[in-house]
Each structure stands twice: as structure tokens, then as C-alpha cells.
Amino acid sequence: MSKAHHRKKHPEAVRQQLLEVAGKLSLEKGPASVTLDAVSQAAGVSKGGLLHHFPNKLSLLDGLFVNLTEKLDRAISDKMRDDPEPKGRFTRAYVSVFFQPEGMEDGEQWKVLTIALISEPHLRDRWRQWVERYLAENVGTDSSPDAMLVRYAVDGLWLADLLGSPTMDSAARAAMLERLLTLSRS
Amino acid sequence: MSKAHHRKKHPEAVRQQLLEVAGKLSLEKGPASVTLDAVSQAAGVSKGGLLHHFPNKLSLLDGLFVNLTEKLDRAISDKMRDDPEPKGRFTRAYVSVFFQPEGMEDGEQWKVLTIALISEPHLRDRWRQWVERYLAENVGTDSSPDAMLVRYAVDGLWLADLLGSPTMDSAARAAMLERLLTLSRS
DNA sequence: CAAAACATACCGTCTGGACGGTTTTCTGTC
DNA sequence: GACAGAAAACCGTCCAGACGGTATGTTTTG
Numbered sequence: 018m019s020k021a022h023h024r025k026k027h028p029e030a031v032r033q034q035l036l037e038v039a040g041k042l043s044l045e046k047g048p049a050s051v052t053l054d055a056v057s058q059a060a061g062v063s064k065g066g067l068l069h070h071f072p073n074k075l076s077l078l079d080g081l082f083v084n085l086t087e088k089l090d091r092a093i094s095d096k097m098r099d100d101p102e103p104k105g106r107f108t109r110a111y112v113s114v115f116f117q118p119e120g121m122e123d124g125e126q127w128k129v130l131t132i133a134l135i136s137e138p139h140l141r142d143r144w145r146q147w148v149e150r151y152l153a154e155n156v157g158t159d160s161s162p163d164a165m166l167v168r169y170a171v172d173g174l175w176l177a178d179l180l181g182s183p184t185m186d187s188a189a190r191a192a193m194l195e196r197l198l199t200l201s202r203s
Numbered sequence: 204m205s206k207a208h209h210r211k212k213h214p215e216a217v218r219q220q221l222l223e224v225a226g227k228l229s230l231e232k233g234p235a236s237v238t239l240d241a242v243s244q245a246a247g248v249s250k251g252g253l254l255h256h257f258p259n260k261l262s263l264l265d266g267l268f269v270n271l272t273e274k275l276d277r278a279i280s281d282k283m284r285d286d287p288e289p290k291g292r293f294t295r296a297y298v299s300v301f302f303q304p305e306g307m308e309d310g311e312q313w314k315v316l317t318i319a320l321i322s323e324p325h326l327r328d329r330w331r332q333w334v335e336r337y338l339a340e341n342v343g344t345d346s347s348p349d350a351m352l353v354r355y356a357v358d359g360l361w362l363a364d365l366l367g368s369p370t371m372d373s374a375a376r377a378a379m380l381e382r383l384l385t386l387s388r389s
Numbered sequence: 390c391a392a393a394a395c396a397t398a399c400c401g402t403c404t405g406g407a408c409g410g411t412t413t414t415c416t417g418t419c
Numbered sequence: 420g421a422c423a424g425a426a427a428a429c430c431g432t433c434c435a436g437a438c439g440g441t442a443t444g445t446t447t448t449g
Contacts, residue, residue, distance in 0.1 A: 047324045063396050134366050135321050138233045141367045148368040164379060166356050173358030180320050181327045182334040194346060249430045
């Protein structure tokens with residue numbers, strides 16, 4: 018009889034922990050390392066415990082996806098709320114959420130989204146819907162060619178960061194940030 | 204005794220076929236679907252046959268990576284050779300190789316690179332070296348902020364294509380292409 | 390005391406890969 | 420050009436471990 022069995026129960030915390038661990042694992046050791054055994058063990062729960070929260074692996078990955086997009090929604094909304102200028106508002110929020118100084122804890126989690134999206138093709142449809150919704154909501158203010166250019170560039174930066182390819186020193190990053198924000202207003 | 208055993212042998216063709224199938228599979232059904240069984244079967248070879256060309260799974264993925272980067276090298280060199288203007292030459296080659304009309308057979312294969320890179324963290328080092336080499340070879344002509352911006356935007360477009368997120372209609376794509384090429388010269 | 394939140398044990402399948410066999414192709418020799 | 424090896428290019432079988440998932444318990448909580 019393990020001690021874990023007797024500890025206080027915090028179902029919501031355990032659930033969150035499982036999702037975090039799953040993300041961390043896929044980021045650091047690749048999506049193939051996200052097994053029920055590995056995740057549950059790293060989260061300090063038994064496999065049975067994991068399967069109580071997520072009845073199968075798909076629902077675990079689904080939960081990860083939902084969790085991330087919800088956080089993303091909040092992060093973007095927060096940034097948009099503080100921006101008085103309507104034109105390019107969404108694009109600027111997009112920039113400041115994704116284009117953060119390297120190694121920032123916050124930025125790390127979005128990388129997991131890309132990994133999940135690429136390794137689980139079935140999530141792509143839902144991602145497309147997410148993108149479409151934001152595009153539709155901000156048509157007019159953020160559909161100029163330059164705004165799109167900016168957002169795509171951010172995606173590229175994001176990908177380079179994820180792949181660990183060399184990007185820029187912090188000075189160049191700061192300059193790039195300025196350039197992006199300027200373009201979002203043009 | 205199967206018929207396949209008696210057919211003509213084309214080792215190089217079989218090898219290529221195996222790599223192609225592996226790429227196609229990971230693109231369409233996700234990297235998890237790239238198993239030795241699935242690849243060998245789809246390529247019309249036995250698993251033993253596969254393991255003759257690639258002694259283990261790692262070497263198969265490695266072969267895929269090498270194959271793709273070599274093709275990429277050739278594609279970029281070709282484009283650069285036809286470009287008389289030194290400034291931004293590499294960036295323009297980069298654009299024309301990666302930013303192709305949707306659904307173009309040629310462009311599809313590079314997507315596999317991203318998938319491989321994300322699902323196999325051990326390849327990232329080699330990718331970094333690839334990027335570093337090109338960056339070093341073209342320092343001076345292609346290291347301006349705008350050139351980098353362009354290349355990152357292309358990466359972003361590439362990623363969006365890969366994820367199937369909505370991008371642009373062909374008119375907008377053409378306009379974007381123009382914009383990118385202009386920026387590469389600025 | 391019922392339901393939620395876990396743990397433990399177990400099972401069928403899949404996967405990577407080792408191994409030995411068979412057929413074709415190559416290589417040198419006459 | 421013929422012919423014997425030798426090597427390369429496959430095939431088929433088998434296995435140990437990993438993996439996802441089930442079934443059944445035990446403890447905690449409301």
C-alpha cells in the first residue's frame with residue numbers, strides 16, 4: 018500500500034499537474050515520449066490515477082490542447098484590453114504574447130501547442146477553427162498584408178526558438194520587436 | 204515463397220522509396236504512424252528488407268533528414284545561381300523555395316523536415332548547424348533585419364500551410380510574395 | 390454511505406529488432 | 420563468354436519489451 022494512496026486529494030491540482038508534465042515531456046524529449054506510464058509517473062500518480070482523469074490517451078492530448086488554447090485566449094485578451102489603438106491591436110497582442118525574451122517560462126508553453134499540432138494531425142481541424150475565429154473577429158483592423166506579414170514572422174521566430182536554431186541576440190530581438198510593432202500600425 | 208523475392212533488384216530505388224514513404228506517412232498520419240512495419244509494407248518491401256537498408260529506425264529517420272537537407276541545398280543553390288543581385292540573394296532563394304503556390308508537390312516535402320525536427324529532438328542539433336552554415340555563408344548580404352524578417356515570415360507561412368490553418372487566397376499570396384521580395388532588396 | 394479519487398494487477402497488441410534463410414548481382418578467373 | 424564463389428539484396432519468423440487500456444480493489448470526501 019503506497020503512501021500516495023493516503024495523501025490528501027486535490028483532483029484539480031493533479032489534473033493540472035498531469036497536463037503540465039505531458040507538455041514538458043513532449044517539449045523536452047519529443048512527443049513519442051508522452052506515454053501514459055511516463056506521464057503518470059512523472060506526475061507522481063499511478064497510471065490508474067491518470068486514467069481516472071483522462072479515460073484514454075486521446076482525451077489527455079485533447080485536454081492539453083484545450084488547456085493551452087484557453088490560456089492563450091486569456092493572454093491575448095489581456096494584451097488587447099490594454100491597447101487603445103484599434104488598428105493592428107490583435108496583431109500587437111499576438112506579437113507580445115509569442116515574441117517574448119528567450120527562455121521565458123511563459124513563452125515555453127506555447128511551443129507545446131505546435132508540437133501537439135504537428136504530432137497529432139487530428140487536432141489541426143480544431144486549431145484551424147481557432148485561427149479562423151480570431152481572423153474573423155479582427156477582420157478590418159488586422160487583415161492588412163503587413164499585419165499578416167508580422168504575424169507570420171512571429172510564427173517563424175517561434176518555430177526557430179522551438180527548434181533551437183540560432184536566432185538573434187537580445188539587441189537584435191529588441192530591434193525586431195520594434196520593427197514588428199511599427200509594421201502592425203502601418 | 205513470395206514473388207517479391209524474385210523481382211528485379213533496385214537497391215537505390217528501394218532505398219529512395221522507403222524514405223519517400225516514411226515522409227509521406229509522417230506528413231499525412233503523424234510521426235507516430237512511422238513504424239517499421241507501416242513503412243516497409245507501404246513501400247512494398249518486407250521489414251527485413253527495410254532493415255537491410257537502414258539497420259535501425261534511427262538511421263531511417265536520419266536518412267530522411269539527410270535526404271531532405273541535401274535536396275534543399277540543391278534547390279537553394281539553383282535559385283541563388285540565377286540571381287545576379289548579391290544583396291538578399293540567399294533570402295530570395297529561401298523565399299522562392301519555401302513559399303510556393305499551395306499544393307505544389309515540391310513544397311510538400313519540406314514540411315516533412317519540420318515534422319521530423321519536432322518529433323525527433325536529436326535532429327535539432329544538426330538542423331542548427333545547417334542554419335548556422337547558411338547564415339555564416341551569407342553574412343553581409345542577408346543579415347539585415349528586414350532579410351531576417353522575410354525569412355521568418357516565410358517560415359511562419361510554411362508552418363501555417365503545414366498545420367492547415369487558413370492563409371491567403373492566391374491573389375494575396377502573390378502580393379505577399381512581391382512584398383517579401385521587395386523587402387529582401389531593401 | 391455513495392461517489393469520487395486514487396492504486397494495483399493484468400492482458401492483448403504493437404513495435405523494434407535479431408536471426409537465419411533464399412535469391413540475385415557482382416567480381417574475378419580462365 | 421562461362422563459371423564459381425562472394426557479397427548484396429532481399430524475405431519470413433520469432434521474441435522481448437513497451438504501450439494503451441481494462442478490471443478490480445482501497446481510501447478519501449462530501
